[in-house]
Amino acid sequence: MSEIITVNLKIWRQEGPEKSGCFEEYTQKITTEASFLEMIDLLNEDLNNQGLEPVAIESDCREGICGTCGVMINGQAHGPRKATTTCQLHMREFSDGDEIVIEPFRAISFPVIRDLVVDRSPFDQIIESGGYISVNTGAASDANLTPVPKEAADQAFDAAACIGCGACVAACPNSAAQLFTSAKLAHMASLPQGQPERWKRTETMVETMEEFFGSCTNHGECHEACPKEINLDFIAFMNRDYMKAKVKNRALSGQR
Amino acid sequence: MTQTTSERYRVKPIRDRRREWPFPLNLYQTAVGRKWVMAVTGIGLLGFVLIHMIGNLHVYEGPAKMHEYAESLKNLGSGILPRSLILWLLRLSLMVMFGLHLHSAITLKEMSRKSSLNASFQSGEKKYEGGREYIAASYASRTMRWTGPIIALFLIYHLADMTWGWWLGNEFVPGDPYHNLYSSLSRIPVAIFYVIANMALAWHIFHGAWSMFQSLGINNPKYNHLRRGFAASFAGLILLGNLSFPIMTQANLIDEEERLCQVSIGDTDEILACLTKQLEDH
Amino acid sequence: MATNSKTVLDSRVPSGPLEQKWENHKFSMNLVNPNNKRKFDVIVVGTGLAGASAAASLGELGYKVKAFTFHDSPRRAHSIAAQGGINAAKNYKNDGDSVYRLFYDTIKGGDYRSREANVHRLAEVSTNIIDQATAQGVPFAREYGGLLDNRSFGGAQVSRTFYARGQTGQQLLLGAYSAMMRQVASGNVELHTRAELLDVVTKDGQACGIVTRDLISGEVIAHSAHAVVLATGGYGNVYFLSTNAMMSNVTAAWRAHRRGAFFANPCYTQIHPTCIPASDDFQSKLTLMSESLRNDGRIWVPEAFDDSRPAHEIPENERDYYLETRYPAFGNLVPRDVASRNAKNVVDQGHGVGPLKNGVYLDFSAAVGRDGHDAISAKYGNLFDMYESITGENPYEVPMRIYPAIHYTMGGVWVDYNLMTTIPGLYAIGEANFSDHGANRLGASALMQGLADGYFVLPYTIGDGLADQLGEPAVSTDDPVFTDAVSAIEDETAKWLSINGTRSVDYFHRELGRLVWDHIGMSRNKEGLEKAVSEIGALKEEFYNDVRVLGSADTLNLSLEKAGRVSDFFELAELMAHDALERKESCGGHFREEHQTIEGEAQRDDDNFAHVAAWEWNGKDALQTRHVEKLDFENVTPTQRSYK
Ligand SMILES: Cc1cc2nc3c(=O)[nH]c(=O)nc-3n(C[C@H](O)[C@H](O)[C@H](O)COP(=O)(O)OP(=O)(O)OC[C@H]3O[C@@H](n4cnc5c(N)ncnc54)[C@H](O)[C@@H]3O)c2cc1C
Ligand code: HEM
Numbered sequence A: 001m002s003e004i005i006t007v008n009l010k011i012w013r014q015e016g017p018e019k020s021g022c023f024e025e026y027t028q029k030i031t032t033e034a035s036f037l038e039m040i041d042l043l044n045e046d047l048n049n050q051g052l053e054p055v056a057i058e059s060d061c062r063e064g065i066c067g068t069c070g071v072m073i074n075g076q077a078h079g080p081r082k083a084t085t086t087c088q089l090h091m092r093e094f095s096d097g098d099e100i101v102i103e104p105f106r107a108i109s110f111p112v113i114r115d116l117v118v119d120r121s122p123f124d125q126i127i128e129s130g131g132y133i134s135v136n137t138g139a140a141s142d143a144n145l146t147p148v149p150k151e152a153a154d155q156a157f158d159a160a161a162c163i164g165c166g167a168c169v170a171a172c173p174n175s176a177a178q179l180f181t182s183a184k185l186a187h188m189a190s191l192p193q194g195q196p197e198r199w200k201r202t203e204t205m206v207e208t209m210e211e212f213f214g215s216c217t218n219h220g221e222c223h224e225a226c227p228k229e230i231n232l233d234f235i236a237f238m239n240r241d242y243m244k245a246k247v248k249n250r251a252l253s254g255q256r
Numbered sequence B: 001m002t003q004t005t006s007e008r009y010r011v012k013p014i015r016d017r018r019r020e021w022p023f024p025l026n027l028y029q030t031a032v033g034r035k036w037v038m039a040v041t042g043i044g045l046l047g048f049v050l051i052h053m054i055g056n057l058h059v060y061e062g063p064a065k066m067h068e069y070a071e072s073l074k075n076l077g078s079g080i081l082p083r084s085l086i087l088w089l090l091r092l093s094l095m096v097m098f099g100l101h102l103h104s105a106i107t108l109k110e111m112s113r114k115s116s117l118n119a120s121f122q123s124g125e126k127k128y129e130g131g132r133e134y135i136a137a138s139y140a141s142r143t144m145r146w147t148g149p150i151i152a153l154f155l156i157y158h159l160a161d162m163t164w165g166w167w168l169g170n171e172f173v174p175g176d177p178y179h180n181l182y183s184s185l186s187r188i189p190v191a192i193f194y195v196i197a198n199m200a201l202a203w204h205i206f207h208g209a210w211s212m213f214q215s216l217g218i219n220n221p222k223y224n225h226l227r228r229g230f231a232a233s234f235a236g237l238i239l240l241g242n243l244s245f246p247i248m249t250q251a252n253l254i255d256e257e258e259r260l261c262q263v264s265i266g267d268t269d270e271i272l273a274c275l276t277k278q279l280e281d282h
Numbered sequence C: 001m002a003t004n005s006k007t008v009l010d011s012r013v014p015s016g017p018l019e020q021k022w023e024n025h026k027f028s029m030n031l032v033n034p035n036n037k038r039k040f041d042v043i044v045v046g047t048g049l050a051g052a053s054a055a056a057s058l059g060e061l062g063y064k065v066k067a068f069t070f071h072d073s074p075r076r077a078h079s080i081a082a083q084g085g086i087n088a089a090k091n092y093k094n095d096g097d098s099v100y101r102l103f104y105d106t107i108k109g110g111d112y113r114s115r116e117a118n119v120h121r122l123a124e125v126s127t128n129i130i131d132q133a134t135a136q137g138v139p140f141a142r143e144y145g146g147l148l149d150n151r152s153f154g155g156a157q158v159s160r161t162f163y164a165r166g167q168t169g170q171q172l173l174l175g176a177y178s179a180m181m182r183q184v185a186s187g188n189v190e191l192h193t194r195a196e197l198l199d200v201v202t203k204d205g206q207a208c209g210i211v212t213r214d215l216i217s218g219e220v221i222a223h224s225a226h227a228v229v230l231a232t233g234g235y236g237n238v239y240f241l242s243t244n245a246m247m248s249n250v251t252a253a254w255r256a257h258r259r260g261a262f263f264a265n266p267c268y269t270q271i272h273p274t275c276i277p278a279s280d281d282f283q284s285k286l287t288l289m290s291e292s293l294r295n296d297g298r299i300w301v302p303e304a305f306d307d308s309r310p311a312h313e314i315p316e317n318e319r320d321y322y323l324e325t326r327y328p329a330f331g332n333l334v335p336r337d338v339a340s341r342n343a344k345n346v347v348d349q350g351h352g353v354g355p356l357k358n359g360v361y362l363d364f365s366a367a368v369g370r371d372g373h374d375a376i377s378a379k380y381g382n383l384f385d386m387y388e389s390i391t392g393e394n395p396y397e398v399p400m401r402i403y404p405a406i407h408y409t410m411g412g413v414w415v416d417y418n419l420m421t422t423i424p425g426l427y428a429i430g431e432a433n434f435s436d437h438g439a440n441r442l443g444a445s446a447l448m449q450g451l452a453d454g455y456f457v458l459p460y461t462i463g464d465g466l467a468d469q470l471g472e473p474a475v476s477t478d479d480p481v482f483t484d485a486v487s488a489i490e491d492e493t494a495k496w497l498s499i500n501g502t503r504s505v506d507y508f509h510r511e512l513g514r515l516v517w518d519h520i521g522m523s524r525n526k527e528g529l530e531k532a533v534s535e536i537g538a539l540k541e542e543f544y545n546d547v548r549v550l551g552s553a554d555t556l557n558l559s560l561e562k563a564g565r566v567s568d569f570f571e572l573a574e575l576m577a578h579d580a581l582e583r584k585e586s587c588g589g590h591f592r593e594e595h596q597t598i599e600g601e602a603q604r605d606d607d608n609f610a611h612v613a614a615w616e617w618n619g620k621d622a623l624q625t626r627h628v629e630k631l632d633f634e635n636v637t638p639t640q641r642s643y644k
């Protein structure tokens, strides 16, 4: 059951985007029942009481769905537990006396805003470049008019489960965003609704992605870091669709 | 595209979208396309490595057969075309493939390096203070950028050694590959270099022959599980075949004691004539 | 502190038969010609389901939209966390569902405290939402034939809930978000992230813009528009511990309230019975476990007081399956509020389980015995995993521990049939308005309401208000109304940094939450509410004098952001207490101990309280005025709920 442990924290502190940062060390006593973020909450409470500025770290839903949280914990995106976001990580995973190094997600296109908070808005730019199905409000036909094979719907869901946390980029030695981008593409390409714009979307999203991120070498680290265990197969689908998009006579196949 | 996310919240791209070249050159302008080129050239190179290895197995049939094999390569298509033309075309395409493979490897690596630089935390590769425990990335996948150049260096050496005979000096007999191979690999340092390079090659293939499926988008749950096995066996096969040459040489299983056409230094034509005659006698 | 007024609010519900009101109204509203739409600036604050769907739809229509969120991306809005599903009167199951039935269920579920016309409209457009979302690529669950699947949810007697595994809210939000991003790409929507609304600006009584603070640079900025829409979610976090996200707050709604928008029914808050109980004193938030668990789990507590034996050592005859005994017909499936109150009772009486004695058991051993481990795992596998990852206990072996927690707030900014607040030009949609759920919301209806407002109601009704303003430019941000508002906000920010007291913002938030939970929580009484008023006031004073906010205003400063939000929560909490005091009846989520039936059920007082209470701000320390909007029930007859 629960026990009290003491952990030695080494946390990246950086005042602002233009400032240089460094690691600071802290120790924190905590029960193993607590979540990792609650441990940081407590640390921050103590810092505040001592007149020191709290560590900036973001979180919102704290149930692993919004994708706001996310830091590197001992060199692993979202920490040691598989398929778990930072907010769902509990101190049970650590033992008394452990050193825990906490750093922001690193990639040139995820600039640090402060301490552990980074700007992941390039993901929004990737979506903006084509991560949608163009249907104006009110223009939709009855939902059951287009049957979707259950398998396709399930696969679309598997891909759509991505929470946009950025762990894949953080974990990738190349800072590539293939897993994120391919998940969104696969979500839409699996559904009949996504077909008309399929090739156009693949092209623009991949090319926007490449304006910000590195080139994939198929290491597979992203999948290991991904709290939603998004499948590497989607990356292969994206690569294939991209080449098809370039080669296809879209007008004749009735697609953009 | 109008960009209307308020500027203050917009991270700037680190690279611009350049003016598009005409199809199909534009494929090479994007990383995904370049990876595709890399995979395709990789396949070409895999084919070369495999055929090269199998061809070299003729060495176990003795100098005459080895000579015949070398001749047959030169004679490819020679009924209609000038002798050696096909061989040269093959060599040329190999060179192009090599060039593209290399160029894309270097440029993509540069792209990833740039994407990983972090204003406040620079150190060449992307690193984390908390160490980086790789979970999925294999040693092979992370060393592609080292095994690749080792192979390239070796290749140049290999060509210089066996094809142009720079180091064999007088020992080099154009047209008698058996002899050249023996003379080269019987020197310990060369044998060691050969072994290392081929291990690097196998290592490279171990990741490459799996990775190329992903890059090409050849992915089907029905046979995905076979891809790893394919890559491993391919790498193993090449390793086994290629390593046999230095090992057999060092173990004296490839030697020149029993050869019928003795190599007398400097007299190339004589040896070749002897080898040809031996074949005809057979 | 409350004063009563006789003002009767005009809900502007159109006349005519219920089924035709919306049709007729759409026809009679003023339209804005397509070419003129681009002459209107519309600000949408909040990019959750309600905000994103509104911004997308308004952008498609051609309005010039500016969308604001304090999140780093629109996709983080708390709508993302909704698990269960979304209702729609599609009747795909052929089980007798209809627009009228959904309407009726919602009115009844809301304990007859909502507006008939609004609820009927909600039920009408519910079907369009499913069509729209499906066309956007929302991967709803499907049957093998490829058609959409439904389940029954939250005690409904028909299967009308559409779902996408346990992540319905996420998938719907991603749909609305992508629709909005399409408008961003095409230039119709300008997106402002990490921008927190801190004031609503009015000129001559008309909303003309907002003031935001850039959370990274600290800059306070004015934005003007012809109309402002608030879609900023609910205020459940006034309780500190709730199932809401950490950043959810009342600030936007409250600042609008202070500028003259009436705030309705603040005391209507909903408790969700199946959350994981707090495990320690510094617990930061509570996690909801899907209600569907009650279909197979049996709820019990030990009969003995303070029983510390592990569950498996407590023999069957020493267990109290209190819901099954008290409500033989519905058993463990009684509505949320009933299940919650009963859990509170047994825990208060000393039967609580777990290390902190703050939960009740939800036991699956019978179900596992009956259906087998695999069947249960197929149904609830991911929920069980989630439970285990949070508590470290395996629910296949040890019964789950659950306890009620605040989940949704029915109260909010008062709006008329057009979704306009009492400030002309200011609209409120989604959970931020006082909504169509009356005193209690049915499961899977919040997503429906947010999207109905954003996709299908506001885009029509906003035109009606804008049509009059054609040709008038938006008020310049150099106008004194803006510059004054900006400097007031700058002063406020500076004030927080200058107090330099001894305690953190979180400390005060937690203490406030305790007070609100204890006195304005699951059950309320006069004495407790009066106590709440005085204690909240005292704590508020302490907060203003003793809070310590470090750092500066020109970098990302999370405690500074929070200070403003918590100060609004203080004022809201006081109003909740007053509202609860004044509502001398029990209804839905508002349970006054003085008003219960002999069986301990909520007892409504339709003669005196069949109305909406909407509060008017009269200045910082002044009393607020309570206005009422009478609720007329022309189509359904209020009855007493009974689940015996
Ligand atoms: C755990 C959980 C599960 C739920 N499950 C269900 C379910 O199964 N079915 C169902 O129907 N309902 C469910 N609900 C309820 C439902 O999810 C919400 O009521 C609904 O999503 C609210 O949507 P919204 O758009 O009004 O607000 P939100 O999604 O909360 O969005 C608020 C937006 O406003 C922005 N914002 C807030 N304040 C400011 C400010 N001051 N300045 C700038 N921006 C601001 C935020 O950034 C955000 O974008 C659930 C709720 C919770 C908490
Ligand atoms: C005959 C020799 C070679 C063979 C058979 C070969 C084969 C391959 C194959 C099949 C791939 C996989 C392509 C993909 O993932 O799409 C690959 C990748 C790679 N090759 Fe080679 N290659 C050879 C020589 C070289 C050389 C000389 C270099 C020099 C730099 C090199 C560098 C790389 C790199 C860096 C990769 C990794 C690319 C990535 O995954 O992004 N290779 N190689």
Ligand code: SF4
Binding pocket: A161, A162, A163, A164, A165, A166, A167, A168, A169, A179, A180, A183, A222, A225, A226, A227, A228, A229, A230
């Ligand atoms: S693919 Fe996985 S790791 Fe990457 S953003 Fe999505 S959820 Fe996060």
Ligand code: FES
Binding pocket: A058, A059, A060, A061, A062, A063, A064, A065, A066, A067, A068, A069, A070, A085, A086, A087, A088
């Ligand atoms: S805080 Fe939402 S995923 Fe962690």
